[in-house]
Amino acid sequence: MDDIKIRNMEEFAAVAGISRPTLSKYFHDPQSVRPSTRERIEAALEQYDYRPNIFAMNQNRKLTRNVGIVVPYLADPFFAEIARRIEQRCIEMGYRPTLFSSHGEAALENDILESLRSLKPAGVLLAPLGRASDRAEIEKFCADVPTVLFDSNIEGVGEAFVGSDNFSFVAQTVDYLTRTGEAPCFFEMRTPANPNANKRRTAYLEVMQRLGHEPRVVKVEGEGWAFEEIGQAGALRILDGGGFPVNTILCSNDRLAIGLLSACYERGYRVGRGEGCALRVASMDDHPFSRFTCPSLTTAAHDYDSVSESATRTLRDLIESGGRFEGRTEALFAAKLVLRASA
Amino acid sequence: MDDIKIRNMEEFAAVAGISRPTLSKYFHDPQSVRPSTRERIEAALEQYDYRPNIFAMNQNRKLTRNVGIVVPYLADPFFAEIARRIEQRCIEMGYRPTLFSSHGEAALENDILESLRSLKPAGVLLAPLGRASDRAEIEKFCADVPTVLFDSNIEGVGEAFVGSDNFSFVAQTVDYLTRTGEAPCFFEMRTPANPNANKRRTAYLEVMQRLGHEPRVVKVEGEGWAFEEIGQAGALRILDGGGFPVNTILCSNDRLAIGLLSACYERGYRVGRGEGCALRVASMDDHPFSRFTCPSLTTAAHDYDSVSESATRTLRDLIESGGRFEGRTEALFAAKLVLRASA
């Protein structure tokens, strides 16, 4: 590696013996130049360690390779995990992802979208806050920037949606629980932040009716994204009051279940499917920590792999289609039931 | 808001009645222009909604307002939480933070540093992987880019370090545990990823000796960042073998403790300080989930607020000092003991 400092593409063109416009083409897409030329460029690249100035590149390029990834709450390991996978796949596809978290606040979500515009991203993968989101702002954003929604759908917004099939989550857990014991009640927040929660409740009602069981929805109070705390506080109140209506509880999501389990432990209710267990608890998401709850949590797992793969592939297709799809597509992936000790 | 589209600073200068160089100064630092001028600019900004092109700005500016935040593993809620706070404070100070996660891999950490160079950041807040880090690469990076290390120290690297005082974590927990019962053994990974773990072990040995107790270190096998799993598997082997040497366990960190608690639950060992409890378990970090373990975890809490505030302030001072400090400073913040049910 020669340590002659290359200041710009002009100088690199000189030492590489290649014209600058050809280099420009190469950096835009290495496949676009003849193999013999590519070899010469890459040989020179080995020697001189030149990298194009990213600001100058993006200033004039119509299409950057920037990609924004926005999640509603990065402190939730579920989103950290899905964001990690999506980020990874974006890099593999040659994009430059930047990760943002709305931290549960609509104002911040709007700020992120605004600063994202100035990054001129080729596309954006957006998991909106849900109910709290400023729908008008998101619509305006999606009108300007090619956007694929994931995890949490907003009807008609964005060019596509990729997420999980909430019905399958509920169908599988309810089916399992009813086959192996009492039919479950449904434990959720009164005003869920996320539209998936509403879909899950609806699915619960439908599945229970279909199976000929009376649905029972148990709602707890609480706002925001501190689900564990809300689940814990709500469960304590219920346990200290009349208790749950049945001995089997299906939680709307794992984080609520984590709170519920801690409340059960605190009050001495034994959870599980064995002898001497007072309650069975199951849930949905396969949160990274659900393997370490006490007892470990029976849950319906997201297909993390498929969702992240499909979301990034959809975004790539969208970008390569010029930023618009003819019709808005929705891809939903089924859950996989994970049997553990809690039910 | 007039919807005449302003294309660049030139056009905005025209409609605002301000010369372009003055606008340039204003966007660089609003305080640098006369108040009356600032008002006129801001009035025009209200009307025309112009934002400078970020790429053109950064291309020529010697000092951008970009700031990089790098954490080793974002799927760990501890880092998600500290990153969130640091990000927030950077924004408040007028910087443009970008968040990166090394996802536990040194190769990725190097990639991040490389792509960070091209962002010409004014400064970087880096929590390195630790043992796995490529020290030479990090040193080279810190030589080029003003960097403040946080959470995990690398001696002599970076302009400053901000983190927690591991000794105080250990001193407080050991002191409490010995005052209220048997002196603890120390539960940790054999080859910890993080240098804090080593400092904590050393502190444990020292504190125990000082108090006249025989230190007992219990090491479990395992590599990587899946601490809960490592703690769980290790604890199961110990419980199924001879058991722990004493009835009180101090875990090197909360994530290990979460695994340990799940193992205890699985094997029917009751954890806590009350009657009928077989083990007491305490730990360090005050991980966001440690309130919801079964039982809830007694732990030494990071001073999240002070660490994040100090780290960002140090970075700002560093940037304002031209990127170099005279001497490398280290700021350590003491832990706060959080008593819960596990010990």
Added chain:
DNA sequence: CGCGAAACTTTACGCGCGAAAAGAATTTGA
């Protein structure tokens, strides 16, 4: 009122690259 300092305007150039057009060189295929 007048003076100097501070702030502003005008003018001009440069940053590093994208992009387009026209011509030269190379490759391809029959």
Added chain:
DNA sequence: TCAAATTCTTTTCGCGCGTAAAGTTTCGCG
């Protein structure tokens, strides 16, 4: 072997802003 197709080079322009220098206006203050 030769023309068409492809690829590369040369030339030129522009993007939106930073920055510097020189000249002009405004401000503070005695």
